[in-house]
Amino acid sequence: MEAHSSQSIASLQYADPQVDELLKHSIRTQLESLLKAKLTTEQRQLLLQKSFVDAMTLVLSYAKVEHLQLVKVFDNMYEQAVQSMAFAQLSQEQLTRQYVSASGLIMSPHNCKHTIKDVYRIKGYARGIDLAIQSKLKHASSITILYPACGPFAPLLLPLLSYYKDSQIFTSKQINVILVDVHPGAILSLQQLVKDLQLDDFILRIEAADATEYEPAESIDLLVLEAMQHGFTKEGQLSIAKHLVQFLTLDGWMIPQNISVRGEMVIGETEFNQQWKGMDYSHSLNTNESAQNNRVELGEILSINKSTLLNMQELELQDGVKVIPANQIMLPNDIQDMNKRILVIYAHINTFADEEVGQYDCGVTHPRPDMTFYIDTKPRDIEHTHFVANGGDTVQFYYQLTGLPGFIPAKV
Known part of the structure; x- marks a missing residue:
């Protein structure tokens, strides 16, 4: 007993402050999910789906929307998505592992989950993707979208698909999506989130793969990609885009259409x-x-x-x-x-x-x-x-x- 106590004290003395903070975050997330567990699965999923639809309703509205109103609905979408991640039951390593690959930084699900509440990034992409999808479906019965390096929440596309499903603007017969990420934790989170959003019909598959090496079997109509940090540094946006652009159809589009680095x-x-x-x-x-x-x-x-x-x-x-x-x-x-x-x-x-x-x-x-x-x-x-x-x-x-x-x- 005494030896066990000494061992426990020693481990506490050498705790890594950064890891400890992440552990506290993980524990807090799990505790919050237990509180949410008082809701039925159906109730939890409905709250999640509504938060995604509410955010896109504001984003796609061409009426003036106040900044604080946008922040509020995006924060709610983030909180609901994090609850879904908690139900995916990621291990500590799956949640926090971050490393540098041959082509750039691979962010942990813990660090890149915040993208979904980056209001104006999501707004600029979602509105652009919406216009591109509308334009494509005027001349085709269906399209295939590839979204590599999509992270745990695929934030540029899953909220938009939720909006389409709710409003019945487009159906799963018209839009086929391939989600790709190299991080095991991101894949587990994605699978849970797609299930909770009930978007399975829109998703052709979720692939665990390095986006700089991935080769889709299908021709791609839209390539949606955002894997960058400020100053166009650290992440592999260019390497990924350079590799995957070859799989676009002749009239296929990249989203974004252009990045000007100045x-x-x-x-x-x-x-x-x-x-x-x-x-x-x-x-x-x-x-x-x-x-x-x-x-x-x-x-x-x-x-x-x-x-x-x-x-x-x-x-x-x-x-x-x-x-x-x-x-x-x-x-x-x-x-x-x-x-x-x-x-x-x-x-x-x-x-x-x-x-x-x-x-x-x-x-x-x-x-x-x-x-x-x-x-x-x-x-x-x-x-x-x-x-x-x-x-x-x-x-x-x-x-x-x-x-x-x-x-x-x-x-x-």
């Missing part, structure tokens, strides 16, 4: 602090005109769409590292305070037609500072990671595909 030189205090004083939340509609005018635009670094992907050439360097040549940019040489500015890289996402996710609209479009990029100045201690250039220099950008993706500048 660079600008900013004064950090103006861009990230002063600009947002007095604002309740960041959004492209809330940017400050004075701060915008204070930027120095460098231009587009990379454009990702069906055409550029099909024509994209890889360079393989030593040790098998693969890069994509991006654009060349000539640095401006007439900016007096350039030595005080930092490079920020951001993505502007056109999902379909006029629907978009603009700068600051969500986590993936926030400008990302690059503190290793210097123009007209030098760091006190130059490290191998630093890039130093002068106004008037031409910079060739490359995009690293292997490991953690991101941009690498080189002087021409």
